[in-house]
Amino acid sequence: MKQTVLIVGLGLIGGSIAMNIAKKEEVFIIGIDGDEDTLNMALKQGVIDQASFNFSESAKEADICILATPISITINYLQQLQSIDLDKPLLVTDVSSVKNQVLEAANRLEHPLLSFVGGHPMAGSHKQGYTAAKPHLFENAIYVLTPSVHANQNEAERLKDLLSETNARFLTFTTEEHDEMTAVISHFPHLIASSLVHQAKEWQARHPYIKHLAAGGFKDITRIASSNPKLWQDIFFQNKRLLISMLEEWIGEMEQVKEFLTNGEKERTYQYLSDAKQYRDGLPSKEKGAIPAFYDIYVDIHDQPGAIHDVIGILAEVEISIKNIQILEIREGITGVLRISFASSEEQNISKEVLADHHYEVMIQQ
Numbered sequence: 001m002k003q004t005v006l007i008v009g010l011g012l013i014g015g016s017i018a019m020n021i022a023k024k025e026e027v028f029i030i031g032i033d034g035d036e037d038t039l040n041m042a043l044k045q046g047v048i049d050q051a052s053f054n055f056s057e058s059a060k061e062a063d064i065c066i067l068a069t070p071i072s073i074t075i076n077y078l079q080q081l082q083s084i085d086l087d088k089p090l091l092v093t094d095v096s097s098v099k100n101q102v103l104e105a106a107n108r109l110e111h112p113l114l115s116f117v118g119g120h121p122m123a124g125s126h127k128q129g130y131t132a133a134k135p136h137l138f139e140n141a142i143y144v145l146t147p148s149v150h151a152n153q154n155e156a157e158r159l160k161d162l163l164s165e166t167n168a169r170f171l172t173f174t175t176e177e178h179d180e181m182t183a184v185i186s187h188f189p190h191l192i193a194s195s196l197v198h199q200a201k202e203w204q205a206r207h208p209y210i211k212h213l214a215a216g217g218f219k220d221i222t223r224i225a226s227s228n229p230k231l232w233q234d235i236f237f238q239n240k241r242l243l244i245s246m247l248e249e250w251i252g253e254m255e256q257v258k259e260f261l262t263n264g265e266k267e268r269t270y271q272y273l274s275d276a277k278q279y280r281d282g283l284p285s286k287e288k289g290a291i292p293a294f295y296d297i298y299v300d301i302h303d304q305p306g307a308i309h310d311v312i313g314i315l316a317e318v319e320i321s322i323k324n325i326q327i328l329e330i331r332e333g334i335t336g337v338l339r340i341s342f343a344s345s346e347e348q349n350i351s352k353e354v355l356a357d358h359h360y361e362v363m364i365q366q
Contacts (some may be wrong), residue, residue: 002026005162006062007048008055008077010038013095013121014068015133018047020165023135027162030058038130056084064162066119067094070231071102071238078105078116086113091155093119097182098238099146099175106148115155118146120178121168128228135165136344143168146175183242188250190232191243193225295348299338300361311338314358320351 003026007018010033021027031048032055033039039051052058059065059081067074074094081092090113096102099118106116123141143163145156160170173181200218204210236243260269301307308327315322324341342348352362 002028003063004028004030004061006030006032006052006058006065007068008032008066009068009073010035010042010048010130010133011068012124012128012130012132012137014066015042015047015130016135016137017066017068017095017121017163017166018042019133019135020138021162022047023165024162030062032058033130035130041130055080059084059090060086062090063088064158065090065092067092069094070234071096071098072234074102075105078102078109081114082109082111084111086111089113089115091151091158092116093159095119095121096238097186098235099178101238103146103148103175106150109148109150115151116148117151117155117159118144118148118175118178119159120144120146120182121166122182123168136167138166138168139344141166141168143170144178145170145172146178147172179239179242183239183246187235187239187243188246190224190227191236191247192250193222196222197225295342295345296364297340297342297348297352297355298363299340299355301338308338311340311355311360314354315340315351318350318354320347320354 005021005027007014007021007029010018010031014033015038018029018031021029028050029048030050030052031039031042032052033042039048042048043051055077065081067077069077074096078092081090092106092114093116094102096118097120099120103118106118109116121138121141121143123138143166145159147153147156156172163170196218200210200214257269257272259265260272299311301311308325312322312325321343322340323343326339326341327337340351342351348364352364355362
């Protein structure tokens, strides 16, 4: 039986979801987006079957509606659905990374033909928009489902079936479980990364060269601070209660570390760092998480003409696509280090093997 799927928002997440659903037979996809060029591109590529700017009319045609929009806009669409004169049942889902207010709005729905199962595909990119969308974005990623009071297991299974081409791993959590975990491993780290950048910016007034030193490891640990500020403003305020609580905990922990240093407590400082290393080293290395992963290899090269070209050429021969390349260390007359980034762990491992076969020293840092 053919079903109609309405996708509102064809950015990175919505566009990637549409590319996967388009692989399935017996599905007709209606796309809504504020950018006409995006809609035309999606139509031309066959990712959607119909473009629309009318949410109410499109919702009446749909069997499933995916709201791939910022949280506040998603809530607004849920409120609009309440007053639409639907002719048939409509299953609604979203992609929001904070669930509390979305689920509150969904639980207030009284329309007898509406059901809602929250969704959060925990994968992304540091690029934005439809042009950054790709069908393999969610492969092996965790996709969290948070059913509302107006949904049952059957609706959740319908979504899993619709999204099966994503090859994501579906988990079901309560709203509270979801928001607390994502606050710890995604939202709070973004806040801390931004604070580190602000600190560096303040110190630059005293040390103008600091920007050049920050081009290495500092840039790596703060690169999530480059994410869309408007999006993260929305996330922070939607999840502000948890973030405020975590900020208080973190400030207390930093006060403790400050005491270690002030009082010369070397052993406790060592234990603090050792515990952190042990936990971090025990994290899964081949799973996608809430923050986009980078799949890097480190290649030792000699300081000679054509050294970088040779490495790139070897990878090109086996049709490996490089996402980023950086010279970490290169000094005249000695060995330097290249860091090369890939889109997937598979490309990372293949590249390591290929370059090792060509007698390069290659390392993958977990």
